[in-house]
Amino acid sequence: xxxxxxxxxxxxxxxxxxANAEGGHDWWHIYRxxxxxxxxxxxxxxxxxxxxxGALLHDIADSKFHNGNEEIGPQxxxxxxxxxxxxxxxxxxxxxxxxNISFKGGHQNQxxxxxxxxxxxxxxxxxxxxxxxxxxxxxxxxxKNRELYNPHIQPNLNMTKEEYKNNTAPTINHFYxxxxxxxxxxxxxxxxxxxxxxxxxxxxxxxxFYQEWEGEV
Numbered sequence: 001x002x003x004x005x006x007x008x009x010x011x012x013x014x015x016x017x018x019a020n021a022e023g024g025h026d027w028w029h030i031y032r033x034x035x036x037x038x039x040x041x042x043x044x045x046x047x048x049x050x051x052x053x054g055a056l057l058h059d060i061a062d063s064k065f066h067n068g069n070e071e072i073g074p075q076x077x078x079x080x081x082x083x084x085x086x087x088x089x090x091x092x093x094x095x096x097x098x099x100n101i102s103f104k105g106g107h108q109n110q111x112x113x114x115x116x117x118x119x120x121x122x123x124x125x126x127x128x129x130x131x132x133x134x135x136x137x138x139x140x141x142x143x144k145n146r147e148l149y150n151p152h153i154q155p156n157l158n159m160t161k162e163e164y165k166n167n168t169a170p171t172i173n174h175f176y177x178x179x180x181x182x183x184x185x186x187x188x189x190x191x192x193x194x195x196x197x198x199x200x201x202x203x204x205x206x207x208x209f210y211q212e213w214e215g216e217v
Contacts, residue, residue, distance in 0.1 A: 003049050009084050010056045017060055017076075022143050024136035025062050029127060033058065036123035040190045046115040050090060053081070054097035054120040073098045097121075122191030125182045130198025133179055134205055141171030148172065149213065175206060 018027045037055035041048060057080075061073040074095040081091045096112040101121050128136065141148070147170040155176035159167065167177070183199040186192040211217045 003052075006049070006084060006086065007052055007056070010053060010080075013080055014056050014060060022140065024139045024143075025059055029136070030056060030059060032127050032132065033120070033123045036126050036194075037120050040119045040122055040188055043190050044115055044119055044188055046119055047093075050093050050097075050116040051119050053086070053090070053094050054101075054116055055123060057081075057094055058098055058101050058120055058124060060098070070099070118187035119191075122186050122188050122195075125186065126191065126194055126198060129179050129182050129195065130201045133198065134202060137174055137179065138171055141174070144168070146171050149209070172206075172209070175202060 014030055015027050018025070018030065021027070034052065034055040037051050038048075041051045057073075057077040059073070060080075061076045077094055077098055078091055081094060086094075093114065093116065096114070097117045097120055100110050100112045100117060101124055127133065138148070146168065147153075149172040150170045153169055153173065155173040156163070156167075156169070157177060159177065164177070169177070179202060180199065183192075183195045186195045208217070
């Protein structure tokens with residue numbers, strides 16, 4: 001297999017598929033995760049082709065934009081990868097990455113582990129936190145017409161998978177229900193180092209947000 005050709009074909013496919021996607025889950029999200037995954041993989045022992053294909057295809061059909069269907073992403077990836085003649089064992093690995101990468105409320109047992117999944121998962125989680133993460137979170141909250149903040153609605157840290165999937169709480173709650181938890185869920189040493197800075201950025205933002213909410217600054 002010609003790795004460069006496969007990657008270029010995959011980039012073209014993803015750009016086309018996500019041309020009209022919500023701004024936090026569009027091609028540029030994929031691009032950032034792809035770049036982060038390559039950066040993290042420089043200090044990890046992993047299959048570079050699987051890392052790059054996994055990063056590029058991890059959100060090819062995010063279940064929250066497909067009525068909660070968690071099968072459509074792996075299926076779409078498989079169909080595409082077969083069309084460009086990727087080996088079956090690589091396709092199976094990419095399917096497992098797509099199936100197991102997401103947070104799902106933080107109380108789910110991950111059914112598959114590999115160095116490649118660890119890397120792509122860290123890259124995806126890094127793009128969910130920090131300044132980019134803040135922007136993506138409010139973009140999605142606006143997309144779903146959610147309140148920015150409601151002091152009478154407390155974060156729920158013990159949601160089931162279904163409750164997490166159907167959650168309609170204010171956007172600020174999402175920081176506590178997911179984003180602030182991600183720093184301690186990183187898999188790789190590079191991921192952990194990058195996550196600390198982004199985590200601190202969110203903590204500072206929340207401090208400023210609450211002060212401004214109360215008119216203190």
